[in-house]
Amino acid sequence: MIAQTQFLIDYINTKVQLDAASKEAIIEACQIQEFNKGYVLIKEDKVAHRLFFITQGSARTFYYHDGKDVTSWIYPEGQFITSWSSFYTQTPSYENVELTEESTIISLSYEQLQELYKQYPKMQKFGRVMVEEQLVFLDYFYKGFMFMTAREKYELLLSTFPDVTQRINLGHIASFLGISQETLSRIRKKK
Amino acid sequence: MIAQTQFLIDYINTKVQLDAASKEAIIEACQIQEFNKGYVLIKEDKVAHRLFFITQGSARTFYYHDGKDVTSWIYPEGQFITSWSSFYTQTPSYENVELTEESTIISLSYEQLQELYKQYPKMQKFGRVMVEEQLVFLDYFYKGFMFMTAREKYELLLSTFPDVTQRINLGHIASFLGISQETLSRIRKKK
DNA sequence: CGCCGAGTTGAACTGAATCAAGAAACGTGG
DNA sequence: CCACGTTTCTTGATTCAGTTCAACTCGGCG
Numbered sequence: 001m002i003a004q005t006q007f008l009i010d011y012i013n014t015k016v017q018l019d020a021a022s023k024e025a026i027i028e029a030c031q032i033q034e035f036n037k038g039y040v041l042i043k044e045d046k047v048a049h050r051l052f053f054i055t056q057g058s059a060r061t062f063y064y065h066d067g068k069d070v071t072s073w074i075y076p077e078g079q080f081i082t083s084w085s086s087f088y089t090q091t092p093s094y095e096n097v098e099l100t101e102e103s104t105i106i107s108l109s110y111e112q113l114q115e116l117y118k119q120y121p122k123m124q125k126f127g128r129v130m131v132e133e134q135l136v137f138l139d140y141f142y143k144g145f146m147f148m149t150a151r152e153k154y155e156l157l158l159s160t161f162p163d164v165t166q167r168i169n170l171g172h173i174a175s176f177l178g179i180s181q182e183t184l185s186r187i188r189k190k191k
Numbered sequence: 192m193i194a195q196t197q198f199l200i201d202y203i204n205t206k207v208q209l210d211a212a213s214k215e216a217i218i219e220a221c222q223i224q225e226f227n228k229g230y231v232l233i234k235e236d237k238v239a240h241r242l243f244f245i246t247q248g249s250a251r252t253f254y255y256h257d258g259k260d261v262t263s264w265i266y267p268e269g270q271f272i273t274s275w276s277s278f279y280t281q282t283p284s285y286e287n288v289e290l291t292e293e294s295t296i297i298s299l300s301y302e303q304l305q306e307l308y309k310q311y312p313k314m315q316k317f318g319r320v321m322v323e324e325q326l327v328f329l330d331y332f333y334k335g336f337m338f339m340t341a342r343e344k345y346e347l348l349l350s351t352f353p354d355v356t357q358r359i360n361l362g363h364i365a366s367f368l369g370i371s372q373e374t375l376s377r378i379r380k381k382k
Numbered sequence: 383c384g385c386c387g388a389g390t391t392g393a394a395c396t397g398a399a400t401c402a403a404g405a406a407a408c409g410t411g412g
Numbered sequence: 413c414c415a416c417g418t419t420t421c422t423t424g425a426t427t428c429a430g431t432t433c434a435a436c437t438c439g440g441c442g
Binding site: 063065066070072073084085088089094095117121124125127128131132133134135136138139140142143145146147175178 | 254256257261263264275276279280285286308312315316318319322323324325326327329330331333334336337338366369
Binding site for chain 2: 429430431432433
């Protein structure tokens with residue numbers, strides 16, 4: 001149990017130097033849980049009340065487009081995850097968050113996080129740095145995507161999430177890349 | 192001159208309540224300049240040292256893909272702009288930032304901003320909230336894009352940046368949407 | 383007036399989607 | 413531990429949205 005939280009503390013510590021008091025407060029606020037593959041952390045049309053950190057396993061966000069399940073992002077362990085737009089604005093989510101493997105999850109509520117921000121300037125800074133990193137990553141990934149062929153997208157995916165094909169369904173990966181499952185299957189074949 | 196900075200202060204004030212001291216500090220740090228259409232604020236392969244705020248005019252970020260000029264984002268007045276990935280990481284930029292109209296720009300350096308963050312907790316919070324908003328926006332825009340037809344993308348653009356077609360070249364808009372100029376021309380025709 | 387950049391139009395081509403079917407892999411209960 | 417149903421993945425044939433290439437129009441400006 002302690003080991004799980006330590007993983008999170010270490011992660012935060014790589015971004016900002018935490019003092020003992022704020023470490024204490026984080027541990028105090030966090031809740032640890034295990035869930036099976038397929039467990040839904042956040043449902044569409046509901047407000048994302050919690051921020052999750054995956055210590056083991058993986059997850060994805062997805063929504064429905066013309067009745068089809070479209071993966072919008074994938075998250076391996078060692079990452080924060082939630083429906084970001086919903087969590088930051090505290091309005092209903094347009095996407096679902098689902099575990100793609102059996103996973104161990106640490107979580108804390110929106111209110112708890114705001115309280116940490118308020119009490120500990122270091123956490124406020126951490127909050128900023130964390131979002132900055134996400135923005136940089138999203139920016140890089142999507143802007144490049146625009147003029148890539150299906151094969152180039154797949155190669156970018158592999159270099160960004162190396163072991164993803166072993167852990168997530170082909171169909172989910174295909175929709176994440178914005179291509180059809182059949183096309184992805186063919187690409188993977190002749191490689 | 193004062194009026195320009197007031198525009199910025201007002202903008203920041205909509206996100207966090209600023210006290211007199213931090214307002215003072217912002218005004219102190221900021222520099223106001225006017226530039227012609229086509230002026231390049233940030234060059235590819237250089238580190239983005241400054242954060243810009245457009246009080247009048249508009250700008251775009253772009254990069255070269257297979258020798259072709261590809262617009263990666265557009266910014267009307269009342270927005271912060273820089274090469275975000277470069278600015279946040281202080282590493283060389285992969286994109287250029289260029290004014291698409293004659294514009295009035297307020298700017299401050301990376302160091303000045305970090306100093307404001309350090310000195311004024313309210314500014315630290317502002318920094319976080321500003322990035323959060325950007326992330327939410329980028330997330331919403333790009334994730335939706337993935338399975339849209341050319342026409343749907345154009346309609347999303349129009350609803351997001353209503354007067355953009357009057358202010359930015361057709362070719363720049365087309366590459367921003369990830370479609371060819373010819374296709375965009377045809378879409379616009381039969382509407 | 384003639385040039386030049388920006389936008390339009392037409393025709394041919396193509397990468398990837400769709401439709402349709404079958405093959406593997408997976409897991410659950412008898 | 414095997415059988416059967418379900419889900420996931422592959423393969424083939426056809427279709428289509430959007431690209432590419434090429435020529436042409438239009439408006440502004442030196």
